[in-house]
Amino acid sequence: MRTPVFILVQIAIAAALYFSLRAIGNDYLFFLGYTVLQFVVLATAWNILGGYCGYVNFGSSGFFAIGVYTSVFLYTVGQSLDDLFPASIAGPLHAIFPLPVPVDVVFGGIVAGLVGLGTGYLTLRLRGVFFAIATLALAIVLQTFVVNWSFVGGSRGAYIIPPDKVPVFGPYIEFLFALMLALVIIALTTARLIERSRLGVGFATIRDDELAAEACGVPTLKLKLIATVLSGALMGMAGAPFPFYIGYVEPGSAFDLSYAVNSIAMPMIGGTTSWVGPMIGALLLGTLQQIATVTISSAVNLLIVGLLLIGFVIVAPNGIVGLWQGWMRKRSRA
Amino acid sequence: MDLQLDLLINAIIAGLLIGGFYAAVTAGISISFGMLDIVNIAHPAFIILGSYIAYIVNARLGIDPIVTSIVMLPAFYVLGAAVYQIYYQSFEKRGQESLRGLAFFFGVLFVTEVCLLLVFGVDYRSVSAPYIGSSISFAHMEFPLRLLVPCAVSLAMFAALEIFLSRTFIGRAVMAVSQDPQALRLMAVDPTRIKRIAFGISIATASMAGAFLIIIQPVIPSVGRDYIGRIFAICVLGGLGSLPGTLIAALLLGVIESITSVFYGPSWAPAVSFGILLLTLAVRPSGLLGR
Numbered sequence: 001m002r003t004p005v006f007i008l009v010q011i012a013i014a015a016a017l018y019f020s021l022r023a024i025g026n027d028y029l030f031f032l033g034y035t036v037l038q039f040v041v042l043a044t045a046w047n048i049l050g051g052y053c054g055y056v057n058f059g060s061s062g063f064f065a066i067g068v069y070t071s072v073f074l075y076t077v078g079q080s081l082d083d084l085f086p087a088s089i090a091g092p093l094h095a096i097f098p099l100p101v102p103v104d105v106v107f108g109g110i111v112a113g114l115v116g117l118g119t120g121y122l123t124l125r126l127r128g129v130f131f132a133i134a135t136l137a138l139a140i141v142l143q144t145f146v147v148n149w150s151f152v153g154g155s156r157g158a159y160i161i162p163p164d165k166v167p168v169f170g171p172y173i174e175f176l177f178a179l180m181l182a183l184v185i186i187a188l189t190t191a192r193l194i195e196r197s198r199l200g201v202g203f204a205t206i207r208d209d210e211l212a213a214e215a216c217g218v219p220t221l222k223l224k225l226i227a228t229v230l231s232g233a234l235m236g237m238a239g240a241p242f243p244f245y246i247g248y249v250e251p252g253s254a255f256d257l258s259y260a261v262n263s264i265a266m267p268m269i270g271g272t273t274s275w276v277g278p279m280i281g282a283l284l285l286g287t288l289q290q291i292a293t294v295t296i297s298s299a300v301n302l303l304i305v306g307l308l309l310i311g312f313v314i315v316a317p318n319g320i321v322g323l324w325q326g327w328m329r330k331r332s333r334a
Numbered sequence: 335m336d337l338q339l340d341l342l343i344n345a346i347i348a349g350l351l352i353g354g355f356y357a358a359v360t361a362g363i364s365i366s367f368g369m370l371d372i373v374n375i376a377h378p379a380f381i382i383l384g385s386y387i388a389y390i391v392n393a394r395l396g397i398d399p400i401v402t403s404i405v406m407l408p409a410f411y412v413l414g415a416a417v418y419q420i421y422y423q424s425f426e427k428r429g430q431e432s433l434r435g436l437a438f439f440f441g442v443l444f445v446t447e448v449c450l451l452l453v454f455g456v457d458y459r460s461v462s463a464p465y466i467g468s469s470i471s472f473a474h475m476e477f478p479l480r481l482l483v484p485c486a487v488s489l490a491m492f493a494a495l496e497i498f499l500s501r502t503f504i505g506r507a508v509m510a511v512s513q514d515p516q517a518l519r520l521m522a523v524d525p526t527r528i529k530r531i532a533f534g535i536s537i538a539t540a541s542m543a544g545a546f547l548i549i550i551q552p553v554i555p556s557v558g559r560d561y562i563g564r565i566f567a568i569c570v571l572g573g574l575g576s577l578p579g580t581l582i583a584a585l586l587l588g589v590i591e592s593i594t595s596v597f598y599g600p601s602w603a604p605a606v607s608f609g610i611l612l613l614t615l616a617v618r619p620s621g622l623l624g625r
Binding site: 050054056058122123126128129130132133134136137138140141143144145147148155257261264265268272299300302303305306307309310313314317 | 367373375420424425428432433434436437438440441442444445448449451452556559560562563566567570599601602604605607608609611612615616619
């Protein structure tokens with residue numbers, strides 16, 4: 001399937017999903033769907049670096065929170081224009097602010113991508129585990145900064161009041177849902193494009209044998225940095241609409257470790273070698289968690305994710321996609 | 335005496351005492367990550383497990399947490415050996431330790447934390463012992479016993495570990511396995527067995543570190559996360575696999591963190607370890623006493 005056709009198919013599926021949920025007419029389904037779609041973006045983004053290059057990022061919650069707090073920052077700036085700027089500048093700025101959420105998404109992506117670039121530049125020249133450790137610590141440090149930064153609410157948190165209705169879309173949550181659908185399309189298309197390009201081949205050589213790749217003239221550091229920036233930016237984009245979804249953010253919820261765990265567990269469970277795996281993992285695990293949160297408890301649902309992650313990496317290293325391919329191979333032989 | 339100077343001296347003393355404790359926390363990682371090349375990011379989870387065991391025994395029977403942790407050493411050793419066996423069979427043997435092995439330990443870290451959360455809830459737990467709360471004063475300097483006792487025991491444990499590694503046959507084999515497992519095999523030693531023993535020891539140190547932790551501060555299940563950045567910063571700064579380097583780095587981090595929290599506020603302290611980690615990786619990746 002060619003890329004334009006692939007995008008059209010995705011848009012068709014997205015539109016079908018959107019209008020069928022609207023036909024049911026229950027807002028809760030939009031809230032639920034938003035969370036699951038958010039995990040599809042996060043899992044796909046993680047997989048660009050983790051699955052294609054073989055570099056583990058433990059700091060997904062950090063990159064996600066960068067997006068969240070970029071939005072909070074821009075929103076707060078919009079709220080306090082008259083205090084921040086002299087009247088001559090504040091006047092025209094009132095015409096621009098409050099920024100529409102898609103603009104926040106772009107900014108969230110840019111900031112998260114830059115942080116990914118910085119961290120990657122310092123640690124990716126060394127052995128892979130140093131990058132993993134640095135990302136683990138990165139989330140904690142970013143949280144420290146946000147806690148100490150009173151402009152975006154500090155440890156008290158910040159309230160974001162989204163408008164009640166949006167033209168065309170109606171209720172705000174339906175607009176956010178549509179936005180997340182668009183982000184899913186962007187993420188999946190990016191991942192699929194990478195897989196089929198020279199870039200993807202380069203990534204695969206890094207994953208399989210970095211030393212040999214380097215010796216053959218593959219610019220490994222450059223490729224790793226590209227992957228880190230793309231992956232980080234997509235995570236930031238996934239985080240940017242979050243404050244408008246939840247209405248109130250504090251560092252503990254934005255930097256929740258469950259984002260990091262989920263964005264590793266979903267590709268691992270789905271399968272890391274292609275864009276299909278993370279999507280399947282996120283759809284399955286995301287829906288399962290929503291059901292478990294409602295019916296059992298949110299702590300138990302995290303336990304399920306952790307146990308599934310451990311189980312899959314031990315028993316089925318190539319995830320559901322790997323199991324499926326193995327089964328198909330067996331059937332065709334029989 | 336000048337108040338600022340007084341504060342500074344006391345901050346340095348507290349930092350050194352905390353640093354002694356950090357050394358115990360990092361000792362296990364120094365063995366598993368530094369010598370065996372196993373990136374055990376779940377190490378803090380085992381430390382918190384040690385804390386909670388010390389807490390239960392202390393609350394029920396009133397036994398000193400350090401005594402409990404010494405009694406629990408064999409159990410932690412067996413636990414560590416078992417975890418290594420799973421790790422070896424599932425990942426190391428297949429050459430998949432870089433991606434799936436890391437994810438495995440991350441899962442272990444997370445599952446342990448959630449289990450403790452389900453059993454004990456999010457309340458802060460602490461222990462009682464005769465030395466908690468009192469302190470020795472000397473001139474203008476304060477030595478709180480709740481920091482001094484863990485620091486002293488931790489240094490003793492560290493010394494014992496160093497002697498074991500440099501003087502005994504198995505200890506030297508552990509050092510050797512990090513350098514050349516093939517050569518070790520030629521000496522008729524099974525590298526997997528040596529690694530299993532070493533990993534067991536590294537988890538055993540978590541039992542004692544856990545007891546120290548709950549003496550020093552009240553513990554909740556998620557507190558382990560704060561230590562991930564610290565232990566790896568210390569381990570990298572000290573130089574991978576070098577116990578003396580680890581000790582120096584631990585004391586250094588303790589002092590810098592303590593000074594930061596006294597003069598800039600405790601909410602900034604977690605950023606220190608990350609700064610040190612990045613700086614070390616950028617300037618001198620082999621660490622202070624690295625090979």
